[in-house]
Amino acid sequence: MAAEETRTEGSLAGATVTLATNGASAVVSLAFGIAAARWFGATGRGQVVAFMYWPSLVLLAAMLGIPTATTYYAAHRDRSESGAIIGTGTASVALSSLLAAGAVALLAPLLVGDGSPEVVEATRIFSVSIVLVGLLNVAYHPLRVLGHLNAWNGVRLLIDSTPMLALVAMMILSSRYLPTYALALLTVQAVVLAIGYSVVLRHTRPTLSRSWGLPLLKYGLPTVLATLPALLNFRVDQAFLVRMVDRSELGNYATAVAWSQSVLIVTNVIHYLVLPRVAPLVGGARNKEYDHLLRLSVLLIVMIVVPLTAVSPWAVPLLFGEGFSEAGRLCLIMVPAAGLLGLTGIAQEVLRTERRLRGPLVSQLLGLAVTAGAVLLLVPALGVWGAAVASIITYLAVTAMLGWYLRRMGMPIGAPFLVPHVRQFRAMLALPAELAGRLRRP
Known part of the structure; x- marks a missing residue:
């Protein structure tokens, strides 16, 4: 012992x-x-x-x-x-x-x-x-x-x-x-x-x-x-932009991506504090904990994405410089897209934990196809804005496909799934104290 x-x-x-x-x-x-x-x-x-x-x-x-x-x-x-x-x-x-x-x-x-x-x-x-x-x-x-x-x-x-x-x-x-x-x-x-x-x-x-x-x-x-599909799915838009847009636009797009990625810090905390609790559970208790995990993820991501999206148009130029005002506006799309990306990461981890590896692979292959098609259609006409729209369309498609695989696993994925329960609000309020306690532990 x-x-x-x-x-x-x-x-x-x-x-x-x-x-x-x-x-x-x-x-x-x-x-x-x-x-x-x-x-x-x-x-x-x-x-x-x-x-x-x-x-x-x-x-x-x-x-x-x-x-x-x-x-x-x-x-x-x-x-x-x-x-x-x-x-x-x-x-x-x-x-x-x-x-x-x-x-x-x-x-x-x-x-x-x-x-x-x-x-x-x-x-x-x-x-x-x-x-x-x-x-x-x-x-x-x-x-x-x-x-x-x-x-x-x-x-x-x-x-x-x-x-x-x-x-x-x-x-x-x-x-x-x-x-x-x-x-x-x-x-x-x-x-x-x-x-x-x-x-x-x-x-x-x-x-x-x-x-x-x-x-x-x-x-x-x-x-x-x-x-490879997941890696390319995340990078293929930049491959087109490197060749097709002005370097100033590319710099603004890269800055918007970097700023929006701060949303993913939340999913790291969820992965660290919540996922390990599922391992010892079996049967219905396991699915119930997954349901809590996904609802909590949605709640936390929304709580971060909404204010971050609202402040981005003025916060990004303030921090990065006046030449990046377009990056701040791009964040109106890129920050919600990053929220979806974070949710897909948690959903994929749930499927992998249950050894349902086909779900993440098929979802990323779908995302890669959607990204390539959307970028080819949108970037020539809209430049970096086309790439931003392509990103959020891709992450929506990947999220939907992962949701379908989670439903097959017995998860109650659907419109009611997006509504958090009291338990999720309590868990959200308890996370800072739990994280602080874990970090103080020798």
């Missing part, structure tokens, strides 16, 4: 550190958005998005799902094998990421669309990040399942802070030249890579093993293919 209580307390402490890291990352991301907007201006912010977009997107495919595979096998095999798992995964990603980085550098003029020499050069420089970040992702993710959660969270926060640290360097240099910023990003990433590997080497010694190459690919490739 004592050992079980110790494990539970350790798990709660680890979850608390992870939640705190998520919160810190969100704050750093928002601070970067504000600082970058004020430093580069609307056009420069759009150019930053343009040169970072394709390397960041290609990175997801270049890793071949191997970070997930190394984490899985590190958790399910003997600790003595973790070095071979990490070392072999690192070698595999080194090869694939080098090829991907070369392809992005070669195709940069076609990918960025506007032909700006500065943006093309910055894209080519930043393509090296595919290698740096790919190697780091393979090495540090297994720390989470090897019992080194604090180290994992520390490296993760360093990675998320990279754009801000590079921007601080630009401010010290008084430079707004994009290739210089790309070099600053690579420099910081290289330092983080060195720190990350020094942490990994303290806990395991990576080695090469032929026997692990194929298992890692067999697990990793299907995993990345399964998650």
